[in-house]
Amino acid sequence: MTLLAINWPHVWFVTILGFALVLALLVVLIYVLKLFGVIMHPRVKVENPQEVHAAVGAPRKENSEHITLTGEATAAIAMALHLYYNGIHDEEPTQVTIKKVERKYSPWNSKLYGMNNLHRN
Amino acid sequence: MWTDILEFFQKMGFMQMGADFMGVGWQQLVMLFVSFFLLYLAIKKQYEPLLLLPIAFGMLLTNLPGANMFHQELWSAFLDPSSPTYHSYGAILKEGGLLDVLYIGVKAGVYPCLIFIGVGAMTDFGPLIANPKSLLLGAAAQIGIFVTFLCANAMGFTEAEAGSIGIIGGADGPTSIFLTSKLAPHLLGPIAIAAYSYMALVPVIQPPIMRLLTTKEERAIKMKQLRAVSKTEKIIFPIMVSTIVALILPDAAPLIGCLMLGNLMKECGVVDRLSKTAQNELMNIVVIFLGLSVGATATGASFLNWQTLMILAMGIIAFGLGSGGGVLLAKLMNLFSKDKINPLIGSAGVSAVPMAARVSQQVGQEENPGNFLLMHAMGPNVAGVIGSAVAAGILLTMLG
Numbered sequence: 187m188t189l190l191a192i193n194w195p196h197v198w199f200v201t202i203l204g205f206a207l208v209l210a211l212l213v214v215l216i217y218v219l220k221l222f223g224v225i226m227h228p229r230v231k232v233e234n235p236q237e238v239h240a241a242v243g244a245p246r247k248e249n250s251e252h253i254t255l256t257g258e259a260t261a262a263i264a265m266a267l268h269l270y271y272n273g274i275h276d277e278e279p280t281q282v283t284i285k286k287v288e289r290k291y292s293p294w295n296s297k298l299y300g301m302n303n304l305h306r307n
Numbered sequence: 308m309w310t311d312i313l314e315f316f317q318k319m320g321f322m323q324m325g326a327d328f329m330g331v332g333w334q335q336l337v338m339l340f341v342s343f344f345l346l347y348l349a350i351k352k353q354y355e356p357l358l359l360l361p362i363a364f365g366m367l368l369t370n371l372p373g374a375n376m377f378h379q380e381l382w383s384a385f386l387d388p389s390s391p392t393y394h395s396y397g398a399i400l401k402e403g404g405l406l407d408v409l410y411i412g413v414k415a416g417v418y419p420c421l422i423f424i425g426v427g428a429m430t431d432f433g434p435l436i437a438n439p440k441s442l443l444l445g446a447a448a449q450i451g452i453f454v455t456f457l458c459a460n461a462m463g464f465t466e467a468e469a470g471s472i473g474i475i476g477g478a479d480g481p482t483s484i485f486l487t488s489k490l491a492p493h494l495l496g497p498i499a500i501a502a503y504s505y506m507a508l509v510p511v512i513q514p515p516i517m518r519l520l521t522t523k524e525e526r527a528i529k530m531k532q533l534r535a536v537s538k539t540e541k542i543i544f545p546i547m548v549s550t551i552v553a554l555i556l557p558d559a560a561p562l563i564g565c566l567m568l569g570n571l572m573k574e575c576g577v578v579d580r581l582s583k584t585a586q587n588e589l590m591n592i593v594v595i596f597l598g599l600s601v602g603a604t605a606t607g608a609s610f611l612n613w614q615t616l617m618i619l620a621m622g623i624i625a626f627g628l629g630s631g632g633g634v635l636l637a638k639l640m641n642l643f644s645k646d647k648i649n650p651l652i653g654s655a656g657v658s659a660v661p662m663a664a665r666v667s668q669q670v671g672q673e674e675n676p677g678n679f680l681l682m683h684a685m686g687p688n689v690a691g692v693i694g695s696a697v698a699a700g701i702l703l704t705m706l707g
Contacts, residue, residue, distance in 0.1 A: 197460045200470075204701045205453040211555055211697055212446040212690070218551060219439035219544075226540045257532045257679070 323372035334607025335370045341610075342367040342602075345500075354507035358480065358598050362500065365602020369406060377406035377603040382414075386492065406603035409596050413488050413495070418597040419481035420565040425590030426481070426692070427545070427569025428582050430660065434686040436540050437533040440640070440648075445690025447636035448656025449698045451476030451629030455621050456702075462617060467491050470702040472618055475502045476625025477695030478509070479658035484601060485562060486699040490706055496605035497615040501622035509662045510669075512623070513630050513654050517670050520634045521650045525641075526674040528649040530683045538574070545571040552697065558707070559700025566692065630654040630663075633687060648683075655684040658691040 255263075316322055324332040345363035349356040369377040381403055384390040392398035399407050412418045435441050452473040459469035471487040471494055483502040487495050505512065518526075545567035553560035572582040633653030641647055651671050655663040664684035671680040 192460055193466075194460075197457060197466065197469075200466065200702075200705050201453045201457045204456075204698065204705060205450060207556075207701050208449050208694060208698050209443075209446045211552065212442040212694060214555070215548065215551065215693075216439040216442050218547065219436060219442070222540065222543070222547070223436070223439070223534075226537055226543075255532070257529075260532065261679070 318373060320372045320374070331607055332372070334611050335372055337611060338366060338370040338605065338607045341605075342370065355503050357594055358503050359507065361595050361598025362503065362602035362605075365406065365599035366496075366605045367602075368599070369603040369606055374404075376404040377410070377606070378403055379604075379606050379609065381407060382410070382492070385414075406600055410600040410603060412593075412596055413484060413600050414492065416485055416488055416561065418593050418600075419485035419488075420561050421589060421593045422481045422597065423562055423565040423696075424569035424572075425585045425593070426660070427566040427571075428573045428585040429590075430566075430570055430573075430689055430692070431685070432544055432570060432689055433536040433541060434533055434682050435689050436536045436544055438683070438686045440644075441652075441686030442690045442693070443640065444633045444637055444653045444656040444687035445692075445694040446656075447653065448629040448633035448687070448691050449477060449694045450632035451625040451627070451657070452695070452698050452702075454628050455625035458624065459617075459621055462621070464614075464617075465491075467706050468494055470706045471498055472621050473625055474498075474695070474699055474702065475505065475618075475622035476629040477658055477691070477698060478502070478506050478626060478629065478663070479692060479695040480506060481597075482562060482658070482695045482699045484597070486702060489703055493609060494614070494618065495601060496610055497618045498622075499601040500605065501619050504619075505622055505626045506659045506662065509657075509659045510666050512626060513663065513666050514670050516627055516630045517634055517651055517654050517666075520631055521638070523674060525638065525650050526671060527678065528647050529675070529678055530649055530652075530680065531646050533682060533686075538576075541574040542571065545574070548693070552693075552700075556697060556700045556704065558703040559697050562696040562699060563693065566696065626657065629657040633657065633691075649678070649680055652680055652684040652687055655688040656691045656694070658688070658695050660688050660692060661685065663691070664688040 324335055326332070328336075342363045345359055345366065348354045349359035349363055368374060381392070381399055384392045385394060385399065387393060396411060399411060454473075455476050456469045456473035459472045460466060464472060467490040471483075471491040474483045474486045475498060477483065480499065480502050484495065484499050487498045491498075549560075549564050549567040552563045569582075569585050572578050572585060631654075633656030634650045635653070636656075637648045637650035637653030641650070649667075649671060651667045652664075655667045657663055664681055664687075667684035668679070668681040671678045
């Protein structure tokens with residue numbers, strides 16, 4: 187009885203049109219972003235590693251904007267920079283941090299003048 | 308003197324609970340135990356503790372008899388067109404308790420938007436800009452919202468209630484609260500708790516779905532490295548997205564606008580103080596207010612009914628469908644795409660930033676320890692935030 191009371195055409199309309207609109211709006215954004223990427227062309231181009239191997243032995247191109255980096259190389263460089271800039275390394279500072287504890291005499295640590303030094307008659 | 312003592316005893320919470328134990332007393336007692344359980348989950352198990360702890364404590368405070376910190380009846384009158392205090396914040400300020408006053412921020416839709424400023428300030432849209440196709444995965448993951456909307460209607464909920472239940476599938480707490488406060492405020496407590504509980508359970512819910520829908524070879528796919536994204540692109544992106552989305556879908560403007568404002572503050576680099584405030588102080592203060600006031604709506608009468616159980620059940624369906632939708636679309640894209648996509652990143656299309664992306668990374672590394680999917684998964688993950696905010700705007704336009 188409850189099912190009959192539901193406005194099914196409207197429910198289906200909201201379901202299908204709603205999802206279609208989400209999809210359509212995000213597809214619009216994809217094309218806008220792609221266009222955006224073309225306009226704001228990045229300086230670093232990443233090549234397929236197979237093409238790089240094929241190019242070994244060929245005369246090196248004198249193009250400073252044409253840098254080839256594989257994922258592993260990028261990760262290694264990033265890790266090295268991270269270690270360098272954050273000072274995370276294995277070297278010890280070679281400073282002795284354990285200092286000799288000296289108990290110099292002072293009236294403030296003297297037994298003679300201590301608060302617990304009861305006066306005996 | 309004896310009269311004063313008697314009066315004191317009568318005002319005690321224990322006495323009030325006992326006096327009407329068969330009415331609301333038992334419900335309050337059960338809710339107190341529910342709040343203790345949620346506090347246990349937040350503190351001991353660390354399930355989304357930043358939110359679950361204030362929500363559970365709000366639940367505890369609101370169910371203490373005689374504390375008068377939250378008045379459900381005031382908010383019922385606020386929503387009743389025949390009431391003299393219909394839409395009267397003045398009446399709330401005059402007669403309400405502390406949690407009523409804090410709840411005004413939820414009702415007016417302020418807290419979710421402020422949280423989105425903080426989320427934006429902590430989000431890097433670089434992976435999405437580098438790989439715009441991620442937006443498709445973010446869109447596919449929203450299918451859970453709309454299928455659950457259909458199911459909730461079939462189970463007898465009104466269209467507005469069904470839309471609020473469906474948005475749980477977006478796995479985005481602030482968006483769920485924003486939409487529910489507009490469409491079905493009486494369901495705010497169960498929906499917020501369901502949304503945050505499932506977000507906390509992402510590492511438990513998603514991996515079985517991901518493994519079920521993918522083969523071993525698909526899970527081991529290594530993806531091409533993302534291109535570098537310039538600072539200028541990152542600065543223009545939030546301005547561009549806000550403008551386009553708000554012009555197409557004005558109802559999504561509060562959420563998307565705030566998300567992108569936070570991101571612009573982070574990326575432009577000239578308002579570091581504002582960016583840090585949005586990421587830390589603002590975010591933390593609003594989380595306390597939001598958590599407490601959402602927890603306060605979980606009174607015994609509104610929480611202990613069959614509707615809550617249905618919402619919890621449908622929430623997990625919505626979440627599972629969203630995760631599965633993203634994975635399946637990634638597989639479909641592989642049929643037409645030259646550069647293969649690891650389908651595991653599709654499940655990150657539900658928001659739950661960055662937990663869902665981390666799950667993609669972990670499941671991917673189980674098959675291939677040298678595979679790093681995290682940055683690839685961050686694309687659909689942040690696309691999911693945009694997608695769920697857009698879905699909320701669409702539901703608000705159609706059902707509001």
